[in-house]
Amino acid sequence: MTWAIAVFVSRSGAWIVAQKEEEWIVFELVGEDGSIQVCDQIKANWGLKGGQKIFVNRLRRTVDGYVEGHFASVRIAVQKAKEWSGNGKPT
8 A cells, every 4th residue: 555645536525536657546435425635644555546435534434436547647646536536627
């Protein structure tokens, strides 16, 4: 498990973009909408896609999430998060 920083949260609070070194991860919170905020330190096994527990340092607890994708560009990651959340245009 490695640390990342939340850099984008969708309007609904369900879709998150996190930065881990030079990679951006898009994931969806499952039943935990709004529990992650921008700048939160979060820890998970980011190399895996699919469902997993994500530790939120500010809350000192884990939340359920589903990793959807990994991207080399923050712009593309945010576009995908908006698109998948229903708040953006498809790319």
